Amino acid sequence: MTTAKTTHQDFAQNLQDIRRIPGIAELRRGIVFCWLRRISLLVTDITLIGLAWLLAESLCMSTTQPLLSIYGITVTLIPVLCISISIFAARNLYNAGEPRRDYLGLIKAQSLSVILLLLVSYSYNPNQFISRSHFLLYWVFSLMFVCFGRFALDAGLNRVRGSGTMRxxxxxxxxxxxxxxxxxxxxxxxxxxxxxxxxxxxxxxxxxxxxxxxxxxxxxxxxxxxxxxxxxxxxxxxxxxxxxxxxxxxxDRNNYSFGNAKMHMLNDEVPCITFFPPAVAGISFWTKRLFDICFALGFILLASPIYLAIAIAIYIDSPGPIFYKQTRIGLHGQPFQVWKFRSMVTNADKLQAQLEQQNQNKDGVLFKMKDDPRITRFGHFIRQYSLDELPQIFNVLLGEMSLVGPRPLPLRDVEKFRQHYFIRQDVLPGITGMWQVSGRSDIDNFDDVLKLDLDYIQHWSLLLDLKILFKTFSAVLQKSGAY
Missing domain, CATH: 3.40.50.20 (Rossmann fold)
Structure with missing residues (x-):
């Protein structure tokens, strides 16, 4: 009885909601803003395309009689405008957001409209010859005018919205x-x-x-x-x-690890969201790998005197081995031995358990201390300039690491991972990365580290790797966030 009564109340409430809707339900209350923007774009496009056609007409003379004198200005502009505006609309260039700022799509659409206009003019009257320079000038002028018009309108709209209006x-x-x-x-x-x-x-x-x-x-x-x-x-x-x-x-951004996603329709009726794999895969992976090998070989040859000087200084500064090896978790969760110049006392791993209470990382995933008593005198120097990381170039040559990528973490840190943290293990770990050029040890929350790693994975390119490498040299020289 209670269930039937509740169902009846819900139905009545829904019916009452529909009755309160002003006008047709499908019309949203923000439709005025939407149509105002579309009409503004439409009027701007019509004005500038017409101006481009008339300007091209005035600068060119047909080999027979001008098209303008035959049909008149109004009749001439009708097919020009109709073809361009129809193609713009078909390519969704009047939709909100990115479509109206798709300048490449705008250039393609207008170029197609010029080709169609050329075909129509010759098909309609093959005996009427219009100079190629006329269409060429119209094409150039229309691209310039329409792109500039869109840019100016968008800049004006952003300026108005920046003041809090039309939001x-x-x-x-x-x-x-x-x-x-x-x-x-x-x-x-x-x-x-x-x-x-x-x-x-x-x-x-x-x-x-x-x-x-x-x-x-x-x-x-x-x-x-x-x-x-x-x-x-x-x-x-x-x-x-x-x-x-x-x-x-x-x-939730912490769980949104799918990269770029696109929606399309299956069988023209079922919506389907497609999630693409990370960019660093397939050919992109081997392109990045080839770049790593070439860079690493060149760096080792140039920096060999630095390697020798650091090794001698470590040997003189404190007893123990020159290099330090530690198990880190790499690609697909596979453990490997990472190489570093030793910057701590030889029993540093055992002492860490006694220092866990002084961990300055907020969520406890990473272990960070500004005044770590395990660091040697020379260790402070090489850690400030990240020189202790130089032997990892050999890990790059072995294919265990990349020059740029998420930092490989010790088993102790990975054991504290939440489920969505493991997405960073889907690419080769790096000597440097977004984390290192964004503050390094000053970032004390692993969720912030993860966001930087995901941003790198989703937007990878060789140009991005080069930018991060240059920023790394700058951060190392400034000792940003290093201790």
Missing amino acids: YPVMVIASPEHRADVLNVIHEEGRYRVASLLDASALDRYKRDYTFQKLQSMGIVEVFVAWDAIRNRMFLGQRFQSLGLTLRVIP
Whole structure:
């Protein structure tokens, strides 16, 4: 009896929500902003494309009579504008976000429109010859004008939004631990204004009616919900849609380790999200490996006097071996022996257990101490300039490490990993990386280290490796975050 009564109440509530919608349910409240932006783009494109055609017409003379004198200005511009605008619309260049700033797509679309216009003109009247310079100038002018127009309009819109105007009002629903990430994403997007901020409990059974009433009373356009707040309540998506609201779900960044994702339709009706593997795989892996080997061989030849000088200094400074070997966890979780110049006393590993209480890393995953008593006098010097890491060049030659990548960690640290930390083990560890050029030991939270590693994995390129290597030399000379 109670279940039937509850079902009836839910149906009545949904019916009441639909009746409160102003106009058609599919029309969102932010549609005015959306169409204003599209109309602005459309008017700008029409004006500049028309200007490009007329300018090209005025600079060129046909070998017979000008096309402009035959058809008149209005008739001439109709096919020119219709072809270009139709192709722009077909390629979604009037959609919000990145599509309207896709300048490469804009160039391709306008080039295609010029080719089609050329074919139409010859097919319609093959006896009428229009100079090739006319179409060439129109193509160049139209590309310049349209790209500049888009850029200027986008810059103007960003400037207006920077002042807080023309921003979509949104509500954010997230638990306190995920709230900062969601707010950062919205702030970086630059086109939203957070009008209300609610806890994840706002979608609980006995609170959601009040939440939806608040949404309607505030005129909210879109709602951003953290994944933890919606994952067990996905049926609420229909409720948002029935109120004419757009629901955007933000994943937890610590668990979002899929790289770039794209959505497409299967059989034209089933949505499918495709997650691509990390960039450092396949041909990219072997390209990076070849670069590592060439760089490592050249570096060893040039730096051999430095290796010899450091070895002699360690031998004189303190008793014990010159090199220090430690088991680290590398690619796919495989252990290997990492080589370093010894910068600590010989029984440093045994002493670490006694110093765990003084670990300055917040989450305890890494072990860091500024005034570590195990470090020798000369060890302080080579650690400040990261010279103790130089023997790892040989690990690079053996294929156990790369020049750039996530740092390999000792077994002690890996044993404290959470499940989502292991994504960093899917690439070769590096001598240096995003962590090293972003503060090194000054970063005391492993989640921040992971974000830097994921950013590197997802955006890898040889150019990025070179940038990190140059930044590493700068960070080493400045002793940034080293101890």
